[in-house]
Amino acid sequence: MSLKRKDLLSLASLSADEITLILETADSFKEVTGREIKKVPALRGKTVVNLFFEPSTRTRTSFELAAKRLSADVINFAPSSSSVVKGETLLDTARNIEAMQADIIVLRHSSAGAAETLANGVKSSVINAGDGWHEHPTQALLDLYTIRQRGMSFKGLRVAIVGDVSHSRVARSNIYALVKLGAEVRLVGPPTMMPCGVEKLGPKVYHHMDEGLRDVNVIMMLRLQLERQGRALFPTIREYSRLYGLTADRVRLADTGVIVMHPGPINRGVEIAPEVADSLSSVILDQVANGVAVRMGILYLMSGANS
Amino acid sequence: MSILIKGGRVIDPGRFVGTVDVLIDNGKISAIGPNLSAPVEARTIHASGKLVMPGFVDLHVHFREPGFEYKETIQSGSAAAVAGGFTTVCCMPNTNPVNDNQAVTEFMLERSRLAGLANVLPIGAITKGSEGKELAEIGDLRRSGCVAISDDGKPVMNSLVMRRAMEYALAFDLAVVDHCEDLHLAEGGCMNEGLISTELGLPGIPAAAEDVMVARNLSLSELTGARLHLAHISTAGSVRMVREAKGRGIQVTAEACPHHFMLTEELVRGYNTHAKMNPPLRTWTDVHAIKEGLRDGTIDVIATDHAPHATQEKQQDFTEAPFGIVGLETALPLTLGLVEEGVLSLEQAVQKLTSAPAAAFGLNKGTLAVGADADVVIVDQYEQWEVDPSKFRSKSRNTPFAGWKVKGRVTVTIVGGRVVFEAGVTEQ
Numbered sequence: 196m197s198l199k200r201k202d203l204l205s206l207a208s209l210s211a212d213e214i215t216l217i218l219e220t221a222d223s224f225k226e227v228t229g230r231e232i233k234k235v236p237a238l239r240g241k242t243v244v245n246l247f248f249e250p251s252t253r254t255r256t257s258f259e260l261a262a263k264r265l266s267a268d269v270i271n272f273a274p275s276s277s278s279v280v281k282g283e284t285l286l287d288t289a290r291n292i293e294a295m296q297a298d299i300i301v302l303r304h305s306s307a308g309a310a311e312t313l314a315n316g317v318k319s320s321v322i323n324a325g326d327g328w329h330e331h332p333t334q335a336l337l338d339l340y341t342i343r344q345r346g347m348s349f350k351g352l353r354v355a356i357v358g359d360v361s362h363s364r365v366a367r368s369n370i371y372a373l374v375k376l377g378a379e380v381r382l383v384g385p386p387t388m389m390p391c392g393v394e395k396l397g398p399k400v401y402h403h404m405d406e407g408l409r410d411v412n413v414i415m416m417l418r419l420q421l422e423r424q425g426r427a428l429f430p431t432i433r434e435y436s437r438l439y440g441l442t443a444d445r446v447r448l449a450d451t452g453v454i455v456m457h458p459g460p461i462n463r464g465v466e467i468a469p470e471v472a473d474s475l476s477s478v479i480l481d482q483v484a485n486g487v488a489v490r491m492g493i494l495y496l497m498s499g500a501n502s
Numbered sequence: 503m504s505i506l507i508k509g510g511r512v513i514d515p516g517r518f519v520g521t522v523d524v525l526i527d528n529g530k531i532s533a534i535g536p537n538l539s540a541p542v543e544a545r546t547i548h549a550s551g552k553l554v555m556p557g558f559v560d561l562h563v564h565f566r567e568p569g570f571e572y573k574e575t576i577q578s579g580s581a582a583a584v585a586g587g588f589t590t591v592c593c594m595p596n597t598n599p600v601n602d603n604q605a606v607t608e609f610m611l612e613r614s615r616l617a618g619l620a621n622v623l624p625i626g627a628i629t630k631g632s633e634g635k636e637l638a639e640i641g642d643l644r645r646s647g648c649v650a651i652s653d654d655g656k657p658v659m660n661s662l663v664m665r666r667a668m669e670y671a672l673a674f675d676l677a678v679v680d681h682c683e684d685l686h687l688a689e690g691g692c693m694n695e696g697l698i699s700t701e702l703g704l705p706g707i708p709a710a711a712e713d714v715m716v717a718r719n720l721s722l723s724e725l726t727g728a729r730l731h732l733a734h735i736s737t738a739g740s741v742r743m744v745r746e747a748k749g750r751g752i753q754v755t756a757e758a759c760p761h762h763f764m765l766t767e768e769l770v771r772g773y774n775t776h777a778k779m780n781p782p783l784r785t786w787t788d789v790h791a792i793k794e795g796l797r798d799g800t801i802d803v804i805a806t807d808h809a810p811h812a813t814q815e816k817q818q819d820f821t822e823a824p825f826g827i828v829g830l831e832t833a834l835p836l837t838l839g840l841v842e843e844g845v846l847s848l849e850q851a852v853q854k855l856t857s858a859p860a861a862a863f864g865l866n867k868g869t870l871a872v873g874a875d876a877d878v879v880i881v882d883q884y885e886q887w888e889v890d891p892s893k894f895r896s897k898s899r900n901t902p903f904a905g906w907k908v909k910g911r912v913t914v915t916i917v918g919g920r921v922v923f924e925a926g927v928t929e930q
Contacts, residue, residue, distance in 0.1 A: 329703025
């Protein structure tokens with residue numbers, strides 16, 4: 196079976212079967228990352244370009260490592276948004292890269308829809324590595340992989356996503372995927388951080404954390420963008436932390452086997468207490484490790500190497 | 503030079519509807535009636551089966567000159583206007599420099615004279631530089647030819663400044679035009695706020711950003727007695743409030759744009775930058791409310807908000823791309839669509855493109871009365887055509903209506919007794 200699409204732009208547009216295929220493909224690469232020689236020739240001769248308009252260390256590194264372990268040639272292209280000459284469109288930049296025969300472009304951009312715009316304009320495969328507040332499909336896929344690795348099945352799984360859902364592409368991708376896979380998704384946060392009409396996408400919204408966490412199997416914490424203080428989304432970090440910070444006491448409200456996730460980088464003591472981040476329930480570092488295997492699986496499927 | 507328009511169905515809103523001849527002499531309408539005979543040297547235009555109407559009046563266009571001539575010039579904008587049946591257009595002041603002084607106003611009028619196509623009437627800025635702080639020299643603007651004042655696109659947020667502008671404009675009997683948008687509520691938004699903005703991850707502009715400013719402006723109009731004109735209203739809330747205000751006798755006129763009665767926010771899906779305008783495309787509920795407002799007279803005027811942008815600007819990603827679409831060359835068939843749909847009678851539709859906008863700004867236009875300026879448009883109501891942006895007279899191509907099959911097309915446009923557009927004939 197293969198992924199019959201040129202691009203990976205969103206999880207909203209993927210079927211449950213396609214999501215499952217990606218997770219299963221990642222399994223075989225997870226095995227590779229455990230070997231002494233962590234390299235396979237699957238993408239030899241292919242070129243992967245990491246086109247990152249927004250600063251990112253972990254996602255870019257993860258993609259770079261994934262591509263290298265598949266033996267692809269990798270180029271990192273990081274035009275800071277300000278240095279891109281006004282008037283040069285995203286498409287112009289991408290066409291230049293395409294002219295160098297890139298097979299896959301991995302795009303991170305601050306504007307929602309940038310990946311889709313790019314995909315419509317170039318023949319290369321485009322993988323969305325985060326576009327504005329829209330989606331971050333590979334992050335959600337590695338989250339799903341991590342949940343599944345813990346032996347949990349998605350049907351009926353209770354997942355709480357806590358924090359600023361409005362401005363979170365990680366939350367959107369996870370909502371789309373988890374709802375499709377049959378999980379019960381709860382969003383926890385103040386009304387100022389809940390996007391308009393989000394319940395129509397399937398999840399249930401909770402404004403009180405204790406209520407939202409009751410009996411959940413998975414807690415996904417979102418990073419609080421500290422610079423949003425002063426934008427009237429929340430009064431102070433102190434109050435936010437008191438109302439929506441994940442403490443050990445709050446973890447006890449959840450199911451006994453609960454796992455705690457975070458896309459990183461974490462604000463210790465703000466949205467997550469240090470002892471929770473470092474506890475046995477925390478799978479935060481597993482997420483990072485799985486990220487490479489999942490992205491190897493995605494690059495492999497997108498490259499058409501298996502067809 | 504005389505022109506005799508023979509046998510057309512004349513629609514002069516509020517005055518006359520019927521099949522008669524129209525005689526134009528010395529730039530004026532000189533006679534209307536059955537079986538007029540042409541003076542010897544007159545050109546005769548046979549219009550049987552066609553509509554003969556006052557030239558359309560657009561209260562809301564952006565011709566980008568001075569400052570952004572790569573998007574549009576007064577010449578190219580005027581060519582687009584007359585091709586779309588518009589003989590009078592009012593230009594918003596968001597040029598560079600801003601039209602907040604006599605020099606810019608006179609420059610625009612001079613350019614228009616050189617173009618020699620449509621009547622281009624400048625709208626002056628309310629405040630210096632449209633910065634919302636100090637009043638522009640409104641008296642001077644009026645004297646040099648401005649027909650209204652507006653800080654369109656940069657609405658006056660300070661309510662005291664807006665109050666003073668309304669009071670001051672009373673001395674010159676000038677309409678005060680506001681683009682109703684609370685800039686704090688709208689901050690960073692680029693489409694309607696709702697489920698679709700949530701799905702697409704795009705920052706939204708809530709309907710409330712428009713509604714609160716409509717409410718404010720209506721209150722200020724009530725306080726000052728100003729002649730308030732609301733630009734491009736797009737929400738059900740605006741329509742409701744304007745209806746209520748008119749019911750209480752408050753001085754207000756309102757306009758709606760074809761895209762706001764034809765399209766919804768659904769069109770943004772796929773991050774289509776031709777669906778990005780401000781105010782944004784809204785919901786079906788809003789579209790229905792706009793139509794109802796047009797039908798019952800709450801909304802007086804159909805205007806285009808013709809906002810040309812270069813292709814490369816609209817090719818940027820959605821959040822970066824500028825707001826706005828061109829409208830002059832598609833407004834007629836889209837408006838006639840409302841007639842077909844039964845929302846408006848033909849006469850009502852014509853009124854909203856002619857006499858109603860003229861009345862809103864107090865312009866001596868929009869009528870075929872004997873003695874009036876001979877601004878006339880002849881339209882084949884039934885001609886079907888496909889919107890092809892590459893054929894636009896406008897310099898810009900940014901329209902969401904490309905490929906639409908529409909009905910109703912301009913055959914001849916006459917401005918001041920001179921034929922300035924004829925279908926199938928490339929102008930000079």
